[in-house]
Amino acid sequence: MASPADRVYSSTHEWFQTQGDVVTLGLTRFAVNQLTDVTYVEMKKAGTKVKPGEPVGEVESVKTTSDVYSAVTGEIVEVNTALSDDPSLVNQDPYGKGWLVKIKASDSSGLSACLPQAAYDAQYPA
């Protein structure tokens, strides 16, 4: 199944969708298939400053715990609170309802290191 073409993908399996100066971050289908069923999501709070390569939080699955990384510099402006009640949204709808955080970006140049959809799917078929 193809990933959406309206966003870019990191080699650490996050997706980034830009709308104005706000970048929404989530996990790819490939990442979710590797993680298995997500049981707990803990993102840093709104207001936290983030940088490329720095964790924005952790996702736990029934099998493992994994850091989630930002590719942009900025400030977390919103955390997906629906995931605290139902972390399985990350599995069910990783590109939609399973989004993790929104970041108000002051520098998005890190996104240029990300892959477009076709290249990501070719390298990491889910």
Place this chain on the structure above:
Amino acid sequence: MRRTPLHGFHLEHKAHMVEFAGWEMPLYYSGILEEHAQVRTSGGLFDVSHMGRVKVTGRHARRFLERVCSRRVSDMTAGQCRYSLVLNEGGGVRDDIIVYRLDEDDFLLVVNASNRSKLMEHFEAVRSAGDLAVKLEDHTEKTAMVALQGPRVMELIGRYSKEIPSLKRYRFSVKNLLVMKITVSRTGYTGEDGIEAILPAGAVGMAMKFLLRDVDPSAAGALIRPAGLGARDTLRIEAGMPLYGHELGEGIGAWSCGVDFAITMEKDGDARGEPFVGQEALRRVMSEGGPKHRLVGLELEGRRAARQGMSVLSGETAVGTVTSGCLSPSLGKSIAMAFVEPSRVEVGSAVRVETGKGSVLEGRVVPMPFYKAAK
């Protein structure tokens, strides 16, 4: 990577395959949580063909096994199987195994996939050092092994056999079915009732079709559905069962592992007895005040899981290490196994687990198993 005779079955059921101990194995089909629940409420089918199967026969087979097994085997009757450890000279754990006794001088061992070649070397060394008349044959690749686990498994088996549902726990029977020989034991690694079956590699595809002919294992609500290694791990953690590489290892003394029932110290006391590899070291540990750590179960607050290697604290003092942990799918609680100092093993003792990322999970020691199947 090795593939089991059920490889085609896994692909047909859309398994997510991963490497495990040199084998390409299904981690899950539909999802770990779904498969876990399927085993707890109805039945799961696991391919465990990657586990090693070693035949031990010959005039000295019994004597040989008394030397390599920590637990007595001489009093086993034909048709009985028994859990045992295989130790190293230092009293650490080479592996945990199931011994099947087929006859006076005829045994089958089921060993962990990751330890098979290491054990074969060790067995050969013990055989040769004792000049024992024993034949060791690795049957792993010419056989397949499947586990059917869950409260409704016997309903399905009962359609084909009257005898198997009447087997007691840790008993087995060798059946001739459709011109193939199947060894069926009432054993498992999930804490549920069920069986494990060993059959010829070439016949397993046909056997699965036969067994599942009235079942659509892809359908939700099916009596039996395939389950992968992911669910196998969460099920065994809930059942408080140790796993090599986590609760058991070459550097972990056997007295620490919570399986004292699998150690028969006095077995060299009678005429048919033999001292076993590692026994001296175990005796020394006991004479010096016992093991420095013991395995306990922990229940932690919140939904975060403790993972292998995390430190266990009492107040601010390190008192142990986590060996396995998960958010228990059946209980909805964070559970873990850990080695802790003997002063902290009492049920109810308050402990804390350091995640290593600045957070601490509060918890306490609880009895194992965490989960008990309804009788």
